[in-house]
Structure formats: C-alpha cells, structure tokens
Amino acid sequence: MPSPTDTGPGAASRRKKKACRRCRHRKQRCDFEQPCHNCEAAGVECMPVIPDSMQSYPAGYVPALENHAAILEQTLNERFPGTALDHLDNVRTQYLGTPLPVMQDFEGQQPSGFDGLMGTSPESERMWQWQPPQTPTQLPSSMNAPMQIGSIGMHQASPPGFAPQATATAPRLIQNVSMTSHGVGPRSEGMDDIPTATAASFFRIYFQFIHPQYPFLSIRECGNWYTEWKTAPPHRPVTGWPAFFVKMIFAIGSLIQSKSDTAPRYQHQDLKSQAQSEDAIIRSTHSSPLIRLQAMLLSAMHALHSESTARISHISGAIIRFASLQGFHRLANLDDEESQMKIKAWSCAYILDRAVSMALDIPSSLADIYISTTLYTERVEPPCQSHMPWLDDVPPSEIPDVLPTLTTFTHTCKIRLIQSYCLHTMHAVPTEGGATPEWQDSMLVQIDNWATEIYSHSLIATEGYQSPLWLRLIEQLSRLALCRPSRLNINSKISDVALKAGCNACTTFRALQKKRQVAQPWLIVITQFQAGVTILYIIWARAIQIPPEADFAIRDCTSVLAILADRWQNAEVYRDCFEVLARAIPRCKRLGCLEREAREELVGLIERVNEVGVHRHVLTMLYEMGMGPEDEDMI
Known part of the structure; x- marks a missing residue:
C-alpha cells in the first residue's frame, strides 16, 4: 500500500x-x-538534459540601453556630421537629459550568459554585424556624465565602409574605430578570451583537416599571423588581414572540434558569429585579389563543415565567378612564389567547385573550355616545420602531427579534371543514361589509370586526408558519378560497376570514420546517402535478394548516417529515408515492389530530402522506388 x-x-x-x-x-x-x-x-x-536558465534584468534596463545608444549617436554626429543615422530621434527626445537611477543598480552586476542586446544569431547569414556593448557594466554610472569619444571605439567595432577622417582631436577613435588600411576592424574582445592552448589547437585542427585538401594559405604567413596574435599586447591587438585570417581559422577549428564525439562546445557559436564578414572583405579595395580569394575560400571551408547545401553551392559558385573576374582562370606559371600561391588558390577553387558539382549533379560554374590555367603540379616546397609555432603550445595529440605535403593534393586535382569532363559530357546528352557504353568504358579506364598511382601520391603510414584510403573513397565516388543505374541499364555492366562502387564507398568511409582522423563535412552526408541509395535501388530494380557484400555495405551506411545525424540536425532526414528503404526492400512480399505503407512514408521523406539537397539522379531513383504498381503502368 x-x-x-x-x-x-x-x-x-x-x-x-x-x-x-x-x-x-x-x-x-x-x-x-x-x-x-x-x-x-x-x-x-x-x-x-539541463533545463535552460532564465535570465532576468532590472525593469529599467532596456530604457538605459536606448539612452546609451542615443548618447553614442549624438556624440558621433557632433564629431562627424552625417555619420549617425536619424532613426532614433524619438529616443533622443525621450531619454537625453533624463537621468536614469536604475543604472546605479548595474554596478558590479554581470548577468551570466549575456552577449549583448544586439548580439546576432550564429545561424544568421548576414555578412557583418555591429558589435554591441558586451555587458551593462560597460555603461556609465550616470547618463549625464560626459562621454569620451575615444571610449566608443574601445567597446564597439565599426561597420564596413565607416572610415572617419583623421583629426588631431580624436586619435583614439581613429586607432580603435576606423577600418584599417586593410579594410578589417580590430580584433574583438572574443578573441582575447581564447587561451593560447585552445587557439593553438584550432590552428592544429585546421592544418590537419583543411590544409591537406585545400592548401590555399601559406604556412609561413599563418605562422607569422599566429605569433603576431599571440604576442600582441592587450592595448594593441592584432589588426587588419592577420586578425581576419586568425579569426576565421579559430572559427573553422572550433566548428570541426565541436563535431567530434568528446570535444566541448568551446566558443563555437561566438566564433561563428564573428566569422560573418565576407562582404566587407570582398569590397575592400586595399587588398590584392589573391587575399580576397583566400578570404572567400576560408568562408567556403566554414560552409563545408556546416549543414547548408544551398550555402555550399552558392559560395563555391561565387568563388569561381570572382576568381575568373580577377583573371585567375588565365594565369601564367612564372615559377615564382606569388605565382605559385595564385595557382594554388585557383586550384583549390576549381576542385571545390567540381566536388560540389559531382555531389549534387549540377553543372560546373565555369566550363573547362574557358580555363587555361594549369592546375597545381608538385614542386619542391621549403620545409614548414619551423613555420608552425602553434605545435609548441599544445600537448601531443592522439592523431600524429604529419607535416602537410602537396602530393595528395596534386593527385586530387587530376581526378577532379576527369570528373569535370564526365559531368560536362553527361549533362550534354538529352536523356538520363544516354551516354554510350564505349565512352563510359573509356572514362572508367581513365579512372583506373588514376587509381594505379594512388600509393605513389599518398602517405602510406597515415589514416587521414593524405592516406590511400581517402583517395580510394574519391575513386569510388568518381565511378558512382559516371555509372548511373536506371531502368534502361539495370542489368548491364554499368549497374554492376555502380553496385560495386556503392558498396566500396560505404565500407571505405566507415573505415575512415573509425580511424577518427578525417573531419565529416556536409558533402560526405550527401555522397554517402547517394552510395547507399544506389545499392538499394539496384537490388530493388533487379528484384533480387541482398548479396553478402551489399549487406555489409548497407549496415555500414546505416551506421555512418546515424552517426552523422547525431552531429547534423539536417542529416536526420537522410538517415530516416535510408532506414525506411533498408527496412522495406528486404521485406517486400513481391520483390521489386515496396509495401504501400513504406511507399507512403518514403514519399513524405523524399520531399524533405529534396529541400535539404540531394544528387539529382538519387532523387530520380527515390521517386521510382516510391511509386506503386498503378504508377508504373503510367510510365
């Protein structure tokens, strides 16, 4: 009882x-x-689950901030007429000259978790944001107290394009608020809060996971920027382009670290907000086209490790357009350092655009016929160990620090050229699967020839982006891009190659995932989903039992998508869609025909998959498997 x-x-x-x-x-x-x-x-x-804490603020807090903003605007307008906008006239009339005793309650208080009234969302796509007062304690204790113009620049970053004229009466404003000659504002307070060991770990992550694939930055310059940031005194922080590149590397390193199993969510959201400044960078006329292209590529690396397919597609195309506008597609190899850096940056932009095109089955942003720049070829590079000072500030990692080499990068450039030609030809044919078998066989031979040189262009002892296993994954995805099963060729050699490539792609990436030495960018979600759906489509269309090799691959793909869905919220729809297919196809009462309940569930998931982004041919296969017998009779 x-x-x-x-x-x-x-x-x-x-x-x-x-x-x-x-x-x-x-x-x-x-x-x-x-x-x-x-x-x-x-x-x-x-x-x-930890319940969110509810923050409370004094009753007069918002009016106090409005009054503070009005004072800042009025002071700026007095010093620089026309700078301040006129959208707070009513606020000035209401608050200026009115003492607010509530501010006396703010002294000594620091609400936890408060990042500023106008702090922007990390998910915002806006390129530049004003930096607000960080805490109420930064406000003066009396609203009638005189405001020093120099103090404005100490706590607020300037918007793009705001460059006040130099005057003898406001040297601190020019030093702290105006844009530097490089077009980028001073380092924000968020960068000062990062411990040296954490900053060094972000640099190490970047050069472990990003630089081997896209070496568009100079290791020597990055080492100098890191040292400059590390040794800068608090009253004279690093500014200009070094500050921007350091900030972006922090944001990318934090983003990759936040997607690992055991990494803390250290300042990831704040760093991501600080990284949204591409618009001011691109418009800067004080910087060379190479620096602006490198800045755009850094933004692309951040997008690759986020979960927006549309963002990745947009920025990869914009980079190619900008680079071609600046003549990077028609560079001459002068064999000097600057020329080599330009060719590296262009090669990174090119292979990024082709990787996105292959993953989504969309036309490339600039056809090869318009490009005369030769992609980067391997040459003798100076040793970079002395130019990586961040390695001295971090403890030894579980992943061994391998000095970046460009051998794997040059071999990747070759396969992207082959993929580009394949996609261009296949998009030119009028119907899906219209490419001739002879042409497909010739392209498979080219892929085979490229694959025979994998071991000579990789580091055998590694298990990351410079390993043979990673290049094998690119090989299998290249075969998938070329060989597309359909109703017309389901029993042909093309479908046999696609089935084997899909199985190998799933098992290969699962092996890489277990090694924990590769990041898991968003395009991996799309390509793994493509490989898994291709396997299931061939089994469904051929109306056969699942072969043993396909059974192992389906299990690996299920595990991969489940793990990726734990990291990416948008990846859940891929996981759910694949699980429906993997569960329904073996249980068909009549092989080659899904049950009605499974078809209805699949149709609802297909629309969500299409919204997030998917390979065009994968979408075609999904629609075919979602049709019933009555729909097939109408085809």
Whole structure:
C-alpha cells in the first residue's frame, strides 16, 4: 500500500523524469537511468538534459540601453556630421537629459550568459554585424556624465565602409574605430578570451583537416599571423588581414572540434558569429585579389563543415565567378612564389567547385573550355616545420602531427579534371543514361589509370586526408558519378560497376570514420546517402535478394548516417529515408515492389530530402522506388 507521501498532489511531478540528451535527439525511448540502456549499448556518454536558465534584468534596463545608444549617436554626429543615422530621434527626445537611477543598480552586476542586446544569431547569414556593448557594466554610472569619444571605439567595432577622417582631436577613435588600411576592424574582445592552448589547437585542427585538401594559405604567413596574435599586447591587438585570417581559422577549428564525439562546445557559436564578414572583405579595395580569394575560400571551408547545401553551392559558385573576374582562370606559371600561391588558390577553387558539382549533379560554374590555367603540379616546397609555432603550445595529440605535403593534393586535382569532363559530357546528352557504353568504358579506364598511382601520391603510414584510403573513397565516388543505374541499364555492366562502387564507398568511409582522423563535412552526408541509395535501388530494380557484400555495405551506411545525424540536425532526414528503404526492400512480399505503407512514408521523406539537397539522379531513383504498381503502368 502506498504511503501518504507517495500519493500527494506533487508526487507525480516529483517522479517525472526527462529522457537523456541523446535519446531526445534521436527520438528513442529512454529508461531514465544513468547511463540509460541506449547510450550504454552505443558506448557513448549519457548526458542528462539541463533545463535552460532564465535570465532576468532590472525593469529599467532596456530604457538605459536606448539612452546609451542615443548618447553614442549624438556624440558621433557632433564629431562627424552625417555619420549617425536619424532613426532614433524619438529616443533622443525621450531619454537625453533624463537621468536614469536604475543604472546605479548595474554596478558590479554581470548577468551570466549575456552577449549583448544586439548580439546576432550564429545561424544568421548576414555578412557583418555591429558589435554591441558586451555587458551593462560597460555603461556609465550616470547618463549625464560626459562621454569620451575615444571610449566608443574601445567597446564597439565599426561597420564596413565607416572610415572617419583623421583629426588631431580624436586619435583614439581613429586607432580603435576606423577600418584599417586593410579594410578589417580590430580584433574583438572574443578573441582575447581564447587561451593560447585552445587557439593553438584550432590552428592544429585546421592544418590537419583543411590544409591537406585545400592548401590555399601559406604556412609561413599563418605562422607569422599566429605569433603576431599571440604576442600582441592587450592595448594593441592584432589588426587588419592577420586578425581576419586568425579569426576565421579559430572559427573553422572550433566548428570541426565541436563535431567530434568528446570535444566541448568551446566558443563555437561566438566564433561563428564573428566569422560573418565576407562582404566587407570582398569590397575592400586595399587588398590584392589573391587575399580576397583566400578570404572567400576560408568562408567556403566554414560552409563545408556546416549543414547548408544551398550555402555550399552558392559560395563555391561565387568563388569561381570572382576568381575568373580577377583573371585567375588565365594565369601564367612564372615559377615564382606569388605565382605559385595564385595557382594554388585557383586550384583549390576549381576542385571545390567540381566536388560540389559531382555531389549534387549540377553543372560546373565555369566550363573547362574557358580555363587555361594549369592546375597545381608538385614542386619542391621549403620545409614548414619551423613555420608552425602553434605545435609548441599544445600537448601531443592522439592523431600524429604529419607535416602537410602537396602530393595528395596534386593527385586530387587530376581526378577532379576527369570528373569535370564526365559531368560536362553527361549533362550534354538529352536523356538520363544516354551516354554510350564505349565512352563510359573509356572514362572508367581513365579512372583506373588514376587509381594505379594512388600509393605513389599518398602517405602510406597515415589514416587521414593524405592516406590511400581517402583517395580510394574519391575513386569510388568518381565511378558512382559516371555509372548511373536506371531502368534502361539495370542489368548491364554499368549497374554492376555502380553496385560495386556503392558498396566500396560505404565500407571505405566507415573505415575512415573509425580511424577518427578525417573531419565529416556536409558533402560526405550527401555522397554517402547517394552510395547507399544506389545499392538499394539496384537490388530493388533487379528484384533480387541482398548479396553478402551489399549487406555489409548497407549496415555500414546505416551506421555512418546515424552517426552523422547525431552531429547534423539536417542529416536526420537522410538517415530516416535510408532506414525506411533498408527496412522495406528486404521485406517486400513481391520483390521489386515496396509495401504501400513504406511507399507512403518514403514519399513524405523524399520531399524533405529534396529541400535539404540531394544528387539529382538519387532523387530520380527515390521517386521510382516510391511509386506503386498503378504508377508504373503510367510510365
């Protein structure tokens, strides 16, 4: 018999428990234990859900900030007429000259978690944001106290294009608020808060995961920028382009680190907000086209490790357009350092555009017929160990620090050329699968020839982006881009090659994923989904039992998409769609025909997959598998 204490009105609420964070994210049934059964079976840490803390502020806090903004505008307008806008006339009339005693309550208070009234969302696509007052304690204790114009620049970054004229009366404003000769404002306070060890780890992550694939930055210059940032005194922080590049490397390193299993979410959201300044960079007339192209490529690296297909497609195309506008597609190899850096940057822009085109099956941004610049070829590079000072500021990593070489990069450039020609030819034919078998065989021979040189262009002892395994993955994805199964060729050699390539692509990336030495950019989600759907489509269209090699590949693809869905919210729809197919196809009562319930569930997921972004031919295969017998008769 229950005791009176167990049957009280508040007993139910006291006994109510919440599912752990992982079960809530994956929509699984949690047993509310610590650790729960699901997390224990998966071998991951079971983390409880922590309720969000509610912040409260004094009643006069918002009027005080409005008054503070009005004073700043009025002071700027007095010094530089026309600079301040006139959108706060009513606020000036209401607040200026009116003392606000509520500000006396702010002294000594620092609300935790407050990043500024006008702090922007990390998900915002705006390119530049004003930096607001960081805390209420930065406001003067009396609203009638005189405001020093120099103090404005100490706490607020300037918007793009704001460059006040130099006057003898405001040297601090010019030093702290105006844009530098490079077009980029001074380092924000968020960069000062990063410990040296954490900053060094961000640099190491960048040169482990990004530089081997896209070496458009000079290691020597990055080492100088890092040293300049590290040794800069607080009153004279690093400014200009060094500040921008350091900030972007911080943001990219933090983003990649935040997607690992055990990494903390250290300042990722704040650094991501600070990285949205491409618009001011591109418009800067004080910088060379090479620097602006490098800045755009850094923004592209950030987008590659985010989860927006549209953003990746947009920025990769914009980079090619900008580079061609500046003549990078018609460079002459003068064999000097500047010429080689330009060719490296152009080669990175080219292979990025081709990688996006292959993953989404969309036309390239600039056809090869218009390009005369030769992609980067391997040459003797000076040793870079002495130019990586961040390695001295971090403890040894579980992943061995391998000095970046450009051997793998040059070999990747070659396969991107082959992929570009394949896509251009296939997009030129009027119907899907209209390419002749002879032409496809000739392209397969070129891919085979490229694959025979993998071991001579990779580092055998590594397991990351310079390893043979990574190049094997690119090889299999190239075969998938060329060989597309359809109703017309389902029993041909093309479908056989596609089935084998899909299986190898799934098992290869799963092996790389277990090594934990490659990042998991967004395009991996799309290409792994493409490989898995190709396998299931061939099995469904041929109406056969699942072969053993395909069974292992399907399991690997299921695991890969499940892990990626834990990292990317938008990847959940790929995981759900693939799981529906993997569950429904083996259970078909009649081979080659999905059950009605599975088709209905699949059709709803197809629309969501299409919204997030998917390979065009994969979408065609999904629609075919989602059709019923009555729909097939109408084709």
